[in-house]
Each structure stands twice: as structure tokens, then as C-alpha cells.
Amino acid sequence: xxxxxxxxxxxxxxADMYHAIKDxxxxxxxxxxxxxxSLDGYDAVLLPGGFSHGDxxxxxxxxxFAPIMPAVVEAANAGKPxxxxxxxxxxxxxxxxxxxxxxxxxxxxxxxxxxxxxxENNETVFTSSYKQGETVxxxxxxxxxxxxxxxxxxxxxxxxxQIVFRYNEHVNGSKAQIAGIVNEQGNVLGMMPHPERAVxxxxxxQQGLALFTSILxxxxxxxxxxx
Amino acid sequence: xxxxxxxxxxxxxxxxxxxxxxxxxxxxxxxxxxxxxRIGKYLELQLEDVANVDERVKEMCEKLxxxxxxxxxxxxxxxxxxx
Numbered sequence: 588x589x590x591x592x593x594x595x596x597x598x599x600x601x602a603d604m605y606h607a608i609k610d611x612x613x614x615x616x617x618x619x620x621x622x623x624x625s626l627d628g629y630d631a632v633l634l635p636g637g638f639s640h641g642d643x644x645x646x647x648x649x650x651x652f653a654p655i656m657p658a659v660v661e662a663a664n665a666g667k668p669x670x671x672x673x674x675x676x677x678x679x680x681x682x683x684x685x686x687x688x689x690x691x692x693x694x695x696x697x698x699x700x701x702x703x704x705x706x707e708n709n710e711t712v713f714t715s716s717y718k719q720g721e722t723v724x725x726x727x728x729x730x731x732x733x734x735x736x737x738x739x740x741x742x743x744x745x746x747x748x749q750i751v752f753r754y755n756e757h758v759n760g761s762k763a764q765i766a767g768i769v770n771e772q773g774n775v776l777g778m779m780p781h782p783e784r785a786v787x788x789x790x791x792x793q794q795g796l797a798l799f800t801s802i803l804x805x806x807x808x809x810x811x812x813x814x
Numbered sequence: 815x816x817x818x819x820x821x822x823x824x825x826x827x828x829x830x831x832x833x834x835x836x837x838x839x840x841x842x843x844x845x846x847x848x849x850x851x852r853i854g855k856y857l858e859l860q861l862e863d864v865a866n867v868d869e870r871v872k873e874m875c876e877k878l879x880x881x882x883x884x885x886x887x888x889x890x891x892x893x894x895x896x897x
């Protein structure tokens with residue numbers, strides 16, 4: 588399976604994401620610069636964390652107009668797995684691939700620590716290697732992770748099981764402690780916590796690796812079924 | 815030439831964490847009369863002469879300058895004569 592890690596000016600978790608795929612998962616991965624216009628030949632797209640375009644104006648607002656973004660939207664519409672972590676999540680929100688928006692954390696502090704997440708839906712291509720309701724420890728590092736959406740959107744996401752991860756505690760003020768959501772089709776996941784920083788026992792935490800093994804095993808299943 | 819002043823604020827229905835922090839600070843300083851604080855962005859655009867300037871600026875606001883999921887915007891257009 589071949590993964591693309593999109594690199595924006597200001598991305599700073601691109602190397603972590605690359606390492607998670609290459610060394611954690613043991614699959615093919617390449618960096619794709621934001622000025623590229625095609626994602627042909629890639630089976631999954633990863634939008635890493637960081638501060639794309641310096642977060643000027645709003646997090647993700649400028650990256651959303653990068654030349655590569657039409658190809659990201661195309662990959663999402665084609666049903667390929669698209670994962671946005673932290674700033675990547677913010678870019679997915681700004682581009683309309685996921686509903687809602689991000690605000691500054693409720694206490695205005697940058698939060699950098701491990702947090703407990705609850706797996707709310709393990710029936711997605713990103714979470715099938717987790718157990719339903721399982722608690723996983725994943726690091727967060729963000730200043731704008733306060734997820735906001737209107738009640739109508741929330742009810743709709745709840746009904747469609749689009750809320751995939753919730754924080755076990757009040758971390759940043761997010762509506763209903765939402766930490767990660769998928770689109771209606773279930774192939775685009777945005778989450779604030781960093782699974783790519785939790786794939787190596789040397790660093791004391793491997794609980795994020797199951798997210799990437801989920802993507803791989805689901806891709807293998809569909810590949811085997813359709814060919 | 816036009817000078818356009820754009821104001822972007824969080825919607826009334828959305829809690830503004832920065833505004834709350836500043837309101838609390840003002841209360842600590844004994845400005846008890848402050849009932850609410852909203853913090854937003856102020857942008858100044860200089861535009862060349864263009865037809866339908868209002869429509870163009872509205873587009874810019876909705877596409878980039880404001881996130882209409884949580885933000886409101888308003889703008890004033892001023893015609894300026896270059897000296």
C-alpha cells in the first residue's frame with residue numbers, strides 16, 4: 588500500500604507521519620509537496636500536523652487553497668482513505684471535507700500531553716483494529732482544538748456514527764468532547780490527537796499504531812475482494 | 815482605488831474564549847460595567863478600481879477571510895483618490 592504525506596510550508600509532523608508508515612507500519616510512503624497537483628498512484632493520503640502557512644488568518648484556511656488540494660478532494664471522493672491529524676484536521680474542516688470549525692482552546696493554553704480517548708466507532712477503515720468503547724492513550728499538542736459545530740450537524744453526525752473518538756475528559760472545550768470525526772462515507776478522518784506519535788515502544792506508546800494497521804488491513808480486504 | 819475595512823468576529827451564538835479572558839481581566843481591574851467582550855479581526859484591503867466591488871469583497875470574505883461556520887463578517891468600502 589502506498590501512502591502520500593502532504594507537506595505544506597509550516598508542516599512539522601510530516602516526518603513523524605512518514606516514520607509511522609515506513610517503520611511503524613512497514614509500507615511505502617512518499618512526501619508530496621503542496622505545489623504538486625496529482626495524487627495518482629497513491630492509495631491513501633495523510634495530512635500531517637503543524638502550522639501550515641503559519642496559521643495566518645486561521646489554522647488551515649490558506650492551505651485549503653494549495654494546488655494539491657483538488658487532488659486531495661478527488662482522492663476523498665474516490666473513496667480513498669484520507670487522514671488529517673491536528674493541522675491536517677483543521678485543513679479538512681476549512682476545505683469542507685468534514686463539517687464544523689476549530690476555535691482556540693477554551694483555556695487559551697497550548698496543550699501538549701497524553702490524553703485518553705474513547706473509541707466511539709470501531710466500524711471505520713481507521714478504527715477496525717480497536718475495540719468498540721476501548722480507551723486508548725494518544726498524545727495531543729495543539730492550541731486550536733476546540734471543535735465547534737451547530738446542533739443540527741452534531742445530531743446528524745451522531746445518527747451516522749461519524750463521531751469516532753471522544754476525549755475521556757474536558758481537554759480543550761470541544762463540543763461533546765469530540766476528538767475525531769469521519770465524513771458520511773467514512774473514508775475521511777480528522778482528529779486532533781497524534782496517533783503517528785504513538786507507534787513505537789521505544790517512545791513508550793504504541794497505541795496509535797492500530798489506526799494505521801486498520802487502514803492497511805481494510806485496504807487489503809477490499810483489494811483482495813475486488814481483484 | 816478603494817479602501818475596504820473588513821471586520822470578522824465569532825458569531826454571537828459561539829463562545830469566544832479570548833473575549834471571556836479579556837472580560838475577566840477588565841473585571842479584575844474593577845471595570846465591573848463590562849458586560850461582554852468579543853474579539854475579532856480587522857483587515858484593511860486596498861483595491862484597484864473594479865466593477866461590483868461589494869460583490870467581489872463578499873466573495874473574498876466567504877471564501878477566505880471569514881469561516882462562516884462560526885464567524886460573521888461585515889465591511890465598509892471607501893473610495894479613495896490617489897494623491
